[in-house]
Amino acid sequence: MDRVDKAVNKAVNQAVSDLGSYIRAQRNNAQISLRQLAKLAGVSNPYLSQVERGLRKPSAEILQQIANGLRISAEALYVQAGILERxxxxxxxxxxxxxxxxxxxxxxxxxxxxxxxxxxxxxxxxxxxxxxxx
CATH class of the missing domain: 1.10.287 (Helix Hairpins)
Known part of the structure; x- marks a missing residue:
């Protein structure tokens, strides 16, 4: 793997981690447990936990479901995930x-x-x- 590939992978991993941290912060602000949000978003607890820890990058559809569960704009999550420009x-x-x-x-x-x-x-x-x- 050359330097460019490593830099790209590092940037992608950081973006996924930032997205997970953002989702966790929004969930904490809304005072919703991981289990409650997983149920509202229609995903499993382990999957949502992996998203929050930056181990998984959810699809736009899953982000929409998470946003609905958090009662926040899906656009905010899309921007955070790099799907949309700010x-x-x-x-x-x-x-x-x-x-x-x-x-x-x-x-x-x-x-x-x-x-x-x-x-x-x-x-x-x-x-x-x-x-x-x-």
Whole structure:
């Protein structure tokens, strides 16, 4: 194995470990036992334990189930797992992502609409070269 392969493996292992630590922290914050989360997510206790210890990298589907069990945004887990890029944040984005009454699809639609409004506003501001009348 050459140096590049070792570096890549090390980076992947660190990302998996970070994901497991993040899931464990979210579970502890929610005051849910490993057994309870495993049941809510539809996975076995040993499997979830291995995920939390960074020994397994769950699929996007399992991450969705874990997120549902934790009542957090699946997007947060996808970003942590490296499946999605970190999204621009701000009070509106954070509020949408934190709203537990919205489904993941509803959140995504709202974020897409909000982003399009922001782009439209930026484009209009960039194209506005006229000086305001005094």
């Amino acid at each position: 999204r621009e944040s701000g009070p509106v984005v954070d509020a949408i992502l934190a709203d537990q009454e919205l489904s993941e699809r509803q959140k995504q639609v709202l974020l897409d609409i909000y982003a399009s409004f922001r782009r439209e506003r930026e484009t209009a501001a960039d194209g506005d070269t006229e000086q305001p009348e005094e």
